[in-house]
Amino acid sequence: MTAHAPLLELQHISLSFKGIKAITDISFAVQQGEICALIGPNGAGKSSLLNVINGVYQPDEGVISFNSKSYSRMKAHQAAVQGIARTFQNIALFKGMSVLDNVLTGRNLKVRSNWLEQMLNSGRAPADYVSQRIKAEEVIDFLRINQWRNSIVGTLPYGLQKRVELARALASEPRLLLLDEPMAGMNNEEKAEMSAFILDTQREFGTTVVLIEHDIGVVMNLSGHVVVLDYGKKVGDGTPDEVRHNPEVIAAYLGTKH
Numbered sequence: 001m002t003a004h005a006p007l008l009e010l011q012h013i014s015l016s017f018k019g020i021k022a023i024t025d026i027s028f029a030v031q032q033g034e035i036c037a038l039i040g041p042n043g044a045g046k047s048s049l050l051n052v053i054n055g056v057y058q059p060d061e062g063v064i065s066f067n068s069k070s071y072s073r074m075k076a077h078q079a080a081v082q083g084i085a086r087t088f089q090n091i092a093l094f095k096g097m098s099v100l101d102n103v104l105t106g107r108n109l110k111v112r113s114n115w116l117e118q119m120l121n122s123g124r125a126p127a128d129y130v131s132q133r134i135k136a137e138e139v140i141d142f143l144r145i146n147q148w149r150n151s152i153v154g155t156l157p158y159g160l161q162k163r164v165e166l167a168r169a170l171a172s173e174p175r176l177l178l179l180d181e182p183m184a185g186m187n188n189e190e191k192a193e194m195s196a197f198i199l200d201t202q203r204e205f206g207t208t209v210v211l212i213e214h215d216i217g218v219v220m221n222l223s224g225h226v227v228v229l230d231y232g233k234k235v236g237d238g239t240p241d242e243v244r245h246n247p248e249v250i251a252a253y254l255g256t257k258h
């Protein structure tokens, strides 16, 4: 049996801010189609690591391989073109725009017409708009937000805004979806709903997911792979069961080594 190369592989990644180390020598691999959770106490380096994966931060050391290509430096735009999409801890939507228009912004990289054609609504622009719109509507259906498609995002409850942010990320048809605390601030019912949407995304489109989540119950149910960070270092990496029984992880969470 031939083993498939992982979709994403981090090798010896380190990152510091003004000499203070946020991430130290982190390596792990994420297989195609996997849901991988990054967990760890506040300040452990989880968000910084997502920012390294999608090219917002350049690591001081280390290499990232994505889809069999290796990068020591990858720019955010390059990451998006390669198929890496991202949601944020603090929702980053255009709050004054409708749900549909926000989801359409997720299609920006797929647009084939140029700005002049779009301004004059000529050439490739009309057909292009229709095809982007069809895809955006499909995602809106998939995440069951049809009834709010024309609502202004800023007027929607927080849980729905989180779903719109997921919709915008999915509209780009990513191979790798990075979710920074997709369930933060949600009640249990909303968390269950969001977990179901994430699982449906993986099943329906084969999307690989790396997510940060603080609710360990949610993590253990949703992910097949868990990576644990503590003070910028990796202290656990395995299945939920392996991680749950790892003494270093228990120590990080119970604070016995702090």
Ligand SMILES: Nc1ncnc2c1ncn2[C@@H]1O[C@H](COP(=O)(O)OP(=O)(O)OP(=O)(O)O)[C@@H](O)[C@H]1O
Binding pocket: 017, 021, 022, 040, 041, 042, 043, 044, 045, 046, 047, 048, 049
């Ligand atoms: N832009 C920045 N400038 C300076 N220091 C930063 C910056 N971003 C993160 N840090 C520091 O890097 C370390 C890791 O932070 P990071 O936000 O990645 O942790 P986290 O695990 O995502 O935390 P949380 O769960 O609280 O979001 C922290 O000490 C933080 O203060």
